[in-house]
Amino acid sequence: MKRIISFIATVLGITILMAVTTPGLLKDVRLGLDLKGGFEILYEAQPLMEGQQVTPEALQETAKSLQKRADALGTTEPEVTPEGSNRIRLKVAGVTDEAEVRKTMKEPANLTFRSNDGCEEGQEFCKIELRGDDFVENGASISYNQLNQPVIDIKVKDKAKFAEITGRLLGRELAIFMDDTMLSAPTVNAILTDGSAQITGSYSLDEAKEIRDTINLGALPLKLEEKYSQSVGATLGMQSLNKTLQAGIIASIAILLFMILRYRVPGLLASFALILHTWLLILIFVLADFTLTLPGIAALILGIGMAVDANIITYERIREEIKTGKRVSSAVKAGGKSSLRAIMDSNLTTILVASVMFAFGTGAVKGFALVLILEIIVSIATNVYFSRFLLNLLVNIGWASKPSHYGVKERDIREL
Numbered sequence: 001m002k003r004i005i006s007f008i009a010t011v012l013g014i015t016i017l018m019a020v021t022t023p024g025l026l027k028d029v030r031l032g033l034d035l036k037g038g039f040e041i042l043y044e045a046q047p048l049m050e051g052q053q054v055t056p057e058a059l060q061e062t063a064k065s066l067q068k069r070a071d072a073l074g075t076t077e078p079e080v081t082p083e084g085s086n087r088i089r090l091k092v093a094g095v096t097d098e099a100e101v102r103k104t105m106k107e108p109a110n111l112t113f114r115s116n117d118g119c120e121e122g123q124e125f126c127k128i129e130l131r132g133d134d135f136v137e138n139g140a141s142i143s144y145n146q147l148n149q150p151v152i153d154i155k156v157k158d159k160a161k162f163a164e165i166t167g168r169l170l171g172r173e174l175a176i177f178m179d180d181t182m183l184s185a186p187t188v189n190a191i192l193t194d195g196s197a198q199i200t201g202s203y204s205l206d207e208a209k210e211i212r213d214t215i216n217l218g219a220l221p222l223k224l225e226e227k228y229s230q231s232v233g234a235t236l237g238m239q240s241l242n243k244t245l246q247a248g249i250i251a252s253i254a255i256l257l258f259m260i261l262r263y264r265v266p267g268l269l270a271s272f273a274l275i276l277h278t279w280l281l282i283l284i285f286v287l288a289d290f291t292l293t294l295p296g297i298a299a300l301i302l303g304i305g306m307a308v309d310a311n312i313i314t315y316e317r318i319r320e321e322i323k324t325g326k327r328v329s330s331a332v333k334a335g336g337k338s339s340l341r342a343i344m345d346s347n348l349t350t351i352l353v354a355s356v357m358f359a360f361g362t363g364a365v366k367g368f369a370l371v372l373i374l375e376i377i378v379s380i381a382t383n384v385y386f387s388r389f390l391l392n393l394l395v396n397i398g399w400a401s402k403p404s405h406y407g408v409k410e411r412d413i414r415e416l
C-alpha cells in the first residue's frame with residue numbers, strides 16, 4: 001500500500017507542479033535575436049592613442065560602457081560580450097533605428113571631470129577640466145581611510161595643470177562624468193601639487209570600484225571598428241519560432257505514441273519522464289536567465305532524441321530478457337543493468353564533444369554546446385534514473401508484472 005501511495009503521490013505531485021508553472025515559465029523564457037528579432041554587431045577594439053594597447057581590463061570596461069549605452073537606448077535586455085583579446089559582440093532586441101544604434105555605440109567611452117566654473121545660470125558642470133587621457137594608465141586604485149571606508153586614489157600626468165585646477169576649484173565640486181552620465185561629484189578639499197589625489201565620499205565598495213574602473217577606462221580609451229553585423233526582423237524571428245515549435249510538438253506526439261504503443265507501461269512512464277525532462281530544461285533556462293536561440297532549440301531536439309534512445313535501449317533489453325523466460329522483475333533488473341553502461345558511454349562521449357565545442361567555439365556554437373550538455377545531464381536524471389525508479393515501483397506493486405505490459409506476447413517467450 002505504501003508503494004502505491006508513493007507512486008501516485010510522485011506522479012500526481014509532479015503533474016500538478018508542471019501544469020501550474022508551465023505557462024509562467026514559457027512566458028519568462030528569454031528569446032534570442034533569431035527568434036525575437038533585433039540587431040547584432042561585432043566590434044574590433046583599437047586604442048585611440050598611439051603606443052597604447054588593448055588590455056583585457058580595457059576591453060571589459062568598454063563592454064560595460066556599451067552595456068550602459070544599450071540600456072539607455074531602451075532596448076530589451078541587451079547582451080554585450082567580450083570575445084578573444086580585442087573583440088566585443090553586441091546584441092540588442094527591439095531596435096527601430098539601426099543607424100542610431102551604430103552611431104551611439106561606436107563612439108569611444110568619454111570620461112570627463114567637469115566643474116561649474118564659468119557656467120551660465122541654469123547650467124550645471126558645463127566646463128570640462130580633465131579628460132580620460134589626462135590620467136595615468138591604470139593609475140586609479142582603491143584604498144581605505146581611517147574609518148575603513150573605501151576611497152579612490154588617482155594620478156594625473158600633468159601635475160601643474162592639476163594644481164591649477166584644484167587651486168581654482170578649492171571648496172567646489174569637480175564632477176566625474178562617463179559620456180553624459182554623472183557618476184559622482186566630489187568636493188576639492190586641497191590644492192594638489194604632486195599629481196595625485198583621493199576621491200572620498202560615502203561610497204560602497206561596489207560604487208568605489210565602478211568609479212575606479214571608469215577612470216582607468218578613461219585613461220585607456222578604445223575606438224570600435226565594426227567588423228560584422230546582422231539584422232533579424234521580428235516577423236521572421238516569430239515565424240521561425242512558430243514553425244520550430246509546431247515541428248517539435250508534432251514530432252514529440254509521434255515519439256510519445258510510438259513509445260506507448262511499442263513498450264506499453266514502460267513506454268507510458270518514459271513519456272512522462274520526457275515531459276518532466278522538457279519542463280526541467282525550461283525551468284533551468286528561466287532560473288539561469290539563459291537566452292533561447294534556434295541553435296539552442298536544435299540542441300533541445302537532439303537531446304530529446306538521445307533521451308528516447310536511452311529508453312529504447314533499456315526497454316529492448318528488458319524485452320529480450322523477458323523473451324528468454326525470466327520473470328518480469330528479474331528481466332527489469334537485468335535489462336536495466338546491461339543497458340546502463342551503453343547509455344552512459346554514449347552520453348559521456350557526447351558531453352566530451354560538446355565540451356570541446358563550448359571551449360573553442362563562439363556565439364551560436366557555444367550556445368548549442370551548453371544546451372546539449374544541460375540536456376544530457378537532465379536526461380540522465382529523468383530518462384535513466386527517474387523512469388527506472390517509477391518502473392521498479394510499478395513492478396513491486398504488481399501493476400507491471402506481466403510480459404504483456406511490456407509488449408511481449410506469450411508465444412515469443414522461450415522456455416528456460
